[in-house]
Amino acid sequence: AQSVTQPDIHITVSEGASLELRCNYSYGATPYLFWYVQSPGQGLQLLLKYFSGDTLVQGIKGFEAEFKRSQSSFNLRKPSVHWSDAAEYFCAVVPRGNMLTFGGGTRLMVKP
Amino acid sequence: EPEVTQTPSHQVTQMGQEVILRCVPISNHLYFYWYRQILGQKVEFLVSFYNNEISEKSEIFDDQFSVERPDGSNFTLKIRSTKLEDSAMYFCASSDNQETQYFGPGTRLLVL
Numbered sequence A: 001a002q003s004v005t006q007p008d009i010h011i012t013v014s015e016g017a018s019l020e021l022r023c024n025y026s027y028g029a030t031p032y033l034f035w036y037v038q039s040p041g042q043g044l045q046l047l048l049k050y051f052s053g054d055t056l057v058q059g060i061k062g063f064e065a066e067f068k069r070s071q072s073s074f075n076l077r078k079p080s081v082h083w084s085d086a087a088e089y090f091c092a093v094v095p096r097g098n099m100l101t102f103g104g105g106t107r108l109m110v111k112p
Numbered sequence B: 001e002p003e004v005t006q007t008p009s010h011q012v013t014q015m016g017q018e019v020i021l022r023c024v025p026i027s028n029h030l031y032f033y034w035y036r037q038i039l040g041q042k043v044e045f046l047v048s049f050y051n052n053e054i055s056e057k058s059e060i061f062d063d064q065f066s067v068e069r070p071d072g073s074n075f076t077l078k079i080r081s082t083k084l085e086d087s088a089m090y091f092c093a094s095s096d097n098q099e100t101q102y103f104g105p106g107t108r109l110l111v112l
Helices: none
Strands: A003-005 A010-014 A019-021 A024-026 A032-038 A044-050 A056-058 A064-068 A073-078 A087-094 A106-111 B005-007 B010-013 B019-024 B031-037 B043-050 B053-057 B065-068 B075-079 B088-095 B107-111
Touching: A003 A087, A010 A019, A019 A106, A024 A073, A032 A064, A032 A073, A044 A056, A044 A064, A044 A073, A073 A087, B005 B088, B010 B019, B019 B031, B019 B088, B019 B107, B043 B065, B043 B075, B075 B088
Parallel strands: A010 A106, B010 B107
Antiparallel strands: A003 A024, A019 A073, A032 A044, A032 A087, A056 A064, A064 A073, A087 A106, B005 B019, B019 B075, B031 B043, B031 B088, B043 B053, B065 B075, B088 B107
């Protein structure tokens, strides 16, 4: 079955530390891939997206993600986390065309 | 920067009542979507809308739901007879090309 998995429900990192959030998908072909962030009480903000081409994509707020076809993964990274990055992060895919399918989300907490 | 807006931000209703959730998509966008997120669960696709008709809907989107674009700017989701299990955050999204969807801040619906 087609699915998106975020294996880590919660992650806690210290401010200034690096971050990697994992995302794996299961689709027949490479879908369009997205990361969204949801801050408390806020909507879903697009961080970055991958459609084709360079497998390392840059997004807003200093985030990047790397698409690895062999691992069906699209992990989100940031070299140095800020306290304001505390939020819930969602990986999502669009097989082609229409509806977004979301992973379960990873809640990031940042220790001072 | 243009953004999707949604009203109201919060809605409390009695079971069996009708509710209408309103969205103003980004002005030059042609594709519109509704998603919902039940507390603690994944964001789920409900429906997509293009050229004044539904282009795709999920199994969640049953006969009690309807969508409409009553004028050139608004996009609404109506729930005819609300149930307790309709309590969720409802997100509207819009897109200009079916590739990238931009989300509103959501309407939190509580059915008592």
